[in-house]
Amino acid sequence: MIFPRIEITEDIPEQYGGQFIPPWTIKIRPKYKDDAGLIAHEIEHFKQFIRTLGLHAILYNFVDKYKLLAEVKAYKVQLKYPCGNALVFADFISTKYNLAITKEEALKLLIG
Numbered sequence: 001m002i003f004p005r006i007e008i009t010e011d012i013p014e015q016y017g018g019q020f021i022p023p024w025t026i027k028i029r030p031k032y033k034d035d036a037g038l039i040a041h042e043i044e045h046f047k048q049f050i051r052t053l054g055l056h057a058i059l060y061n062f063v064d065k066y067k068l069l070a071e072v073k074a075y076k077v078q079l080k081y082p083c084g085n086a087l088v089f090a091d092f093i094s095t096k097y098n099l100a101i102t103k104e105e106a107l108k109l110l111i112g
């Protein structure tokens with residue numbers, strides 16, 4: 001069994017609170033260090049990396065449709081936590097990832 005290493009740091013692109021760095025580092029901003037939902041979101045990306053035998057790292061960066069599905073899946077995991085908010089996450093998906101998707105379309109993928 002492989003576990004990710006969680007690093008509390010401000011060294012993350014400004015639009016994100018957390019970031020998965022393949023192969024097994026998860027970076028979380030200090031102000032979100034106790035945000036179990038965000039950590040679960042990043043652990044889901046780690047699992048995507050393991051499940052695809054590492055292909056996730058390439059697909060995520062070069063195939064928008066894969067990136068969208070990977071984020072929808074990670075935000076669905078995050079939605080199970082008390083701070084999870086589908087409207088906020090749909091807004092994130094439509095604005096933070098350079099994906100050609102509206103907030104309404106993202107919301108449908110999250111809860112539809």
Ligand SMILES: [Zn+2]
Pocket residue numbers: 041045070071074
């Ligand atoms: Zn994500």
